[in-house]
Each structure stands twice: as structure tokens, then as C-alpha cells.
Amino acid sequence: MKRHLLSAADLDRDEALLILDTAGEMRSLADRPIKKSPALRGRTVVNLFFEDSTRTRISFEAAGKRLSADVINFSAKGSSLSKGESLKDTALTLEAMGADAVVIRHSASGAPHRLANSGWVRSSVVNAGDGTHEHPTQALLDAFTMRRHLGDLDGRRIAIVGDVLHSRVARSNALLLATLGAEVTLVAPPTLLPVGVETWPVTTSYDLDATLPKSDAVMMLRVQRERMNAAFFPSAREYSRRYGLDARRMGLLDAHAIVMHPGPMIRGMEISADVADSERSVIVEQVTNGVAVRMAVLYLLLSGSGEAPETSENNTTAGTEALA
């Protein structure tokens, strides 16, 4: 892993697996009497959220705190950001406060990249969702959840259904799952597939009923009305009928297949309430796993010296320790 986590494409297979395996150990911390490790004692993690978020911000906050980091939450509302301060000036403020990591969510695609590569801050930058671009820790927690239920993802078939056009989750998942060897099918109406999707490592389909029987996991995406400035489909009802997951469609899935949703979900739109609450749904577990995965990411980015791995003095191999 580099110094930052900006895109799921930054991770090669070994790095991704290291994060997922580390997350597995982090998850067991939650079952212990003291749900805390001293690994990031004295480190400062700033959650810089320019966009509303419930689970991602809380998840990063919990992750940082369980690793004993000092966590500072910084949201656009109620800060100088709402007075018109620029990203640069905010970054310089964070730098002056000595942040070791900045977890950033921003409505503009590329904001985390700008923060990481501008020279404004020396800290590690973690992308917690930028515009319609990427959300790498969501992809990691999705992969982690799938691995717990399906085992090795090599050759597994994953369907990602719905508003792919506006979904940073879909893009990060497509990239990471391809790295892990899974076969991804994007299912959406033509209007909700992004331009250039043919360059993604995925296949596409307009037919949900045909895709479900051969899927090991189906991930439903929220229709992001707030990002829609045009009519992408005739009506909510028609969308729901063609691309929503209801009990009948769930019946088409294989017995072992799981149902996922990154949240927040709109019950009755892309997913029906009985499906969301069914045995196959791992939506609540995704949230639990999110904390463990973000602990692994923060731990691997921040716990070490930040230098390149040693090779000669010790017998440890460079490959397995190529992190941070």
C-alpha cells in the first residue's frame, strides 16, 4: 500500500488480501473484554466530511478510537467551510494541527487526490467517498463480507445492480473485485451506466432476472436522486419493477447467494423490505465489518515508520511486508 488510499485500483492483490486478513484479526477485537488496541496511540486521525454521512463517518471514528488514535471529526456544517473556506486553507489548518491521517469525503470527484498530491499536507489521505468517483473502503468491506460467506473470491460471480452511473461504490467494487479475481456483472438501465463502462473490468446487462440465477452475491445500489439532474428512468415504480430486488427475484438466487447493500437503502425502491430483512441479507453485517476493515486500513497506513520495508537486516520478505 502506498502512503494514501485514494482508489481501489491503488491496491494490488497482495495488498488487498493483507488488508482483508488484517481486518479479520481486527474483527475479533470486538469480541474481547477490552475492544481496544494501543497500536495508534499518539496518532491523530481527522475525519474531514464535506458531505453528509452516517455510517462511514461513525465507522471511521470507531475504527480510529479502537486503535487508540485521537480522532477529530470535522464536518462542513458548523465549521468555517460553510463560510467559504477553501479546501487548501482547511488542509493547511489540519497540517498545522499535526494530523497523521485525513479521512476525507467530498462531493467533488478527485478532492482526496488533490489533497494527497498537492503538497498541502504530509499526512496520509484516505478517500471516504469522492463524488461519483470512488469509495475504496466500502469496496474493501464488501469484499471482506463476501469472503466471510463465500470464501476465496477467485471466479465468484458478483452482480452489482442499479444506479451505477452515480455510484462510487460500484466503481471501487468493480476494480477491487477484478483484482481479487471475481467476475463482476453490472446490471442497470442503459441510462444509468457510465460512459466508458466498456473499459471497466466487468460485463454489463440490462436484464436482472437473467443475471440473478448465476450470481454468488448481488449488491443493490441506491438510486441517488440527489445527484440526478435529468430523467434517467420514466418513474420510480417502473425502475423498481425492472431493477428492484423483491422476494420473487430473490427466489431466483442460488441457495448460498447473499444480498448486499452499501446503505442507505430506500426500502420499496431498489430493495423490498422483506428482502432487506431476510436471512440472505448481510446488510447489517456489512456495517460491522466496515469498522474492522477501516481499522485494518488505518493500522496499515499509520502504525509503521512509513518507510519502505526492510529487506536485508531481517529475514522478513519484502513482498509480504510491502505496506505503507
Add this chain to the structure above:
Amino acid sequence: MVPTHTAADRGAERVVLDAEDIGRALTRISHEILERNKGADGLVLLGIPTRGVPLARRVGSRIQSVEGVSVPVGSLDVTMYRDDLRLRPARGLEHTEIPDSGVDDKTVVLIDDVLYSGRTIRSALDALSDLGRPRNVCLAVLVDRGHRELPIRADFVGKNLPTAHAQKVQVLLEEYDGRDAVLIVDSGPGESAPGSGSMEEDVTEVTR
């Protein structure tokens, strides 16, 4: 798991314990643990990854064959508690598995392959105190090579091995390396000795 740097890369090596020696040492340690604890009651064996874990399993099966009861065996990763965590590149975690019976009010025997600076054991004690409150904690090691940097000693020792700082002690175990042996490796020419504070446990653990 194949060692990436074979001993031959680094200079002369000498076998100080062979498979039979290791077997005898573990049998003696198992008996000593039972003697000290007056039986297997309340014992929990925790191996420190990586090579402490198979050693703990072996001690556990020896205790079972002597006493006829199975003792809980687990593993305790100390990575996040190391005092050199931020001096070196970030490391992945090893597996921690605490037996269902827990460690509260138990006699916990920590088991590791090599005792050197003592820093790994200090980390293990910190990790353990976050898991519960054992009645007492003792330490069993296959090899004690001296050069302690902290006031820590082992209760059960397979072999005391006087070494120089510049030498490396390498423990090979069937489970990871295909054979059982303890080697002393003299550093090859041009290679610096491990600095003070480096842990022998790291040096012997070849790969994950």
C-alpha cells in the same frame, strides 16, 4: 512457507538441536509445567506466532498423553503491542485465538521459540492483560539465547544457548520448514549485526 534467505546466504551455520533434542526438550517442559501446576487443572497454553504456536500445540498434546485431559491451546499475536511498532514498516497481524474458556483466573503458559531481548514477552504480557486477568502467567521457551534487555526470565527452558549478538538463532519446525532443528548462524561477511533492540523472534521468523 519457504525461507527466502537460506542460512547459506549468510555464513556458517551449526545445528545445536536436532529433531530428537527438540522432542526431548518439549517432553521435559511439558512435565515441568505439570509438576509446577500440580496437574493440568486451569492450564491455558498460548503460543506466540509464528513458531510459538506449533510448539504450544506440541506441548498440549504431550500434556494430554500424560494426564489424559486436553488443555486449551491458543495463540496470542503481539504485533500491535510491540515497542518498535512505529520504528519499522507497518506489519500485518498474526492470528490470535483465545480458547473459549478464556484466561480469567487461569494459569497461562506463554510459549515462544527463542527468548532474546525479552521485548516480545513484554508485548505479550500487555496483550494478555487486555484479554483478561490470569491467576498467574509463566513462560516456556525452546531456546534462551541470553542478551536480555528487560527484567524478564523464562520459567521453562528447552536449552540455554550462549550466543554472541552477531549470531542468529534459527528455529526450524516441521509445520513451517519441513524439519525440526535449531541452528546458530554466524553473520556472513559485510552484514551488520542486528542492532540492540532488534528481536531475535523476528530474526528467526522467516516468512509469514
